[in-house]
Amino acid sequence: MCKMNDAKRTRAFWSIDAAFALVLSVAMFAMFSAVLYAAGMQALDGAGEASGALLSARFSYYALAQADGGKEADLQALLEGMGREYASLRVADSGGELSFASAGEKPGAVYCTTRLDVREGRMVKLEACIG
Amino acid sequence: MVARQESQEGARGARGQSSLEALLAFAALLCALAVLAHAARAQSDAFASAVGEADARTSLAREAFYIDLSASIVPTAELQRNLSGVPISDGKWLASRRIGAVREPLFHRISVDAKGRYYVQNE
Numbered sequence: 321m322c323k324m325n326d327a328k329r330t331r332a333f334w335s336i337d338a339a340f341a342l343v344l345s346v347a348m349f350a351m352f353s354a355v356l357y358a359a360g361m362q363a364l365d366g367a368g369e370a371s372g373a374l375l376s377a378r379f380s381y382y383a384l385a386q387a388d389g390g391k392e393a394d395l396q397a398l399l400e401g402m403g404r405e406y407a408s409l410r411v412a413d414s415g416g417e418l419s420f421a422s423a424g425e426k427p428g429a430v431y432c433t434t435r436l437d438v439r440e441g442r443m444v445k446l447e448a449c450i451g
Numbered sequence: 452m453v454a455r456q457e458s459q460e461g462a463r464g465a466r467g468q469s470s471l472e473a474l475l476a477f478a479a480l481l482c483a484l485a486v487l488a489h490a491a492r493a494q495s496d497a498f499a500s501a502v503g504e505a506d507a508r509t510s511l512a513r514e515a516f517y518i519d520l521s522a523s524i525v526p527t528a529e530l531q532r533n534l535s536g537v538p539i540s541d542g543k544w545l546a547s548r549r550i551g552a553v554r555e556p557l558f559h560r561i562s563v564d565a566k567g568r569y570y571v572q573n574e
Contacts, residue, residue, distance in 0.1 A: 338476070342483060349487050353494045360501030367505035371512035371555065378519040382558040385523050385573070401543060402556035 372431035372450075380433040380448035383409050387437070387446075395423035406430060406451040411437075413444045427451045507547040508555075510535045515545050515555040522559035522571045530561065530569040538569065 386393045395407045408422035430451035437446050514536050521528035536545035539554070542561035547553040562570050 335476075338480065342480070345487065346483075349491065353490070356494050356498040360498045363502050363505035364508075367508040367512075370509050374512045374516040375555070378516055378558055381519060381523045404556070 368429075372429060373433075376431035376433040376448055376450050379407065379450045380435050380446060383446060383448050384435065384437055387439070392421070395421060399424050404450055406449070408447075408449045410447040410449075411439070411444050412447070413442055418444065424451075504550055504553060507535070507550045507553045511545055511547050511553055511555045515557055518545070518561065518571050519558045522573045526573050528571050530571060532568075534569070538563070 383393050393409065395409070399405070399407055404424070405427045406422070406424040408420070410420045411418045428451075430449050432447055432449040434445060434447045437444050514534055518528075518530060521530075534545075535549070536547055536555070538544070538557075538561035539546045542563075543557055545555045545557055545561070557571075559571050559573065562572065564570065
């Protein structure tokens with residue numbers, strides 16, 4: 321009788337042990353997956369940020385080059401050609417805003433670059449944003 | 452004698468059932484491990500893909516920056532041959548060689564000459 325109880329207890333112990341090990345391994349796997357997913361998403365977010373920041377810097381160079389050539393950047397045509405949703409150019413000096421042009425609807429993430437330029441002998445600040 | 456024989460057969464039957472249960476439990480454990488291993492491999496592949504895409508996007512954005520910067524500074528610039536991106540859509544976009552879906556728009560057009568060399572011009 322005592323022997324039978326021992327056998328039952330041993331079987332019960334092993335089944336609880338195995339189930340606990342399984343639960344632990346599933347939990348660890350879930351945590352590992354969550355960490356991997358977060359790391360992957362973070363890498364993609366970082367790349368998106370770098371791409372957006374460099375794009376706005378390129379946009380500011382382009383806008384400056386256009387302005388130096390005496391032309392205004394056609395923002396709507398630019399958006400259509402680049403597959404972007406929003407672009408804006410703001411020129412301001414110490415006295416305030418001199419000009420502002422924008423096209424498209426502002427999306428969630430807009431990347432801006434601010435540069436200094438000399439126009440008509442005056443130091444101005446050019447802010448180029450793209451999203 | 453008969454009672455002893457019945458008792459032995461009963462014990463043998465119980466042992467058989469017990470080993471069948473153990474076998475089934477082991478099979479279930481193997482199945483669970485296989486599912487976990489499969490999921491882990493899928494997760495690892497997804498992570499590698501995300502990191503690869505991030506890497507391709509970063510290097511492409513850097514190259515696009517240097518291309519547009521070169522075009523802003525000099526009238527015509529010859530581009531390196533070992534770029535990680537290739538010009539597409541009439542030279543106005545740069546697509547990654549490794550992951551074609553990763554693309555960067557350009558503010559200047561890339562043109563190619565008869566010898567296959569890439570140029571960017573300040574238009």
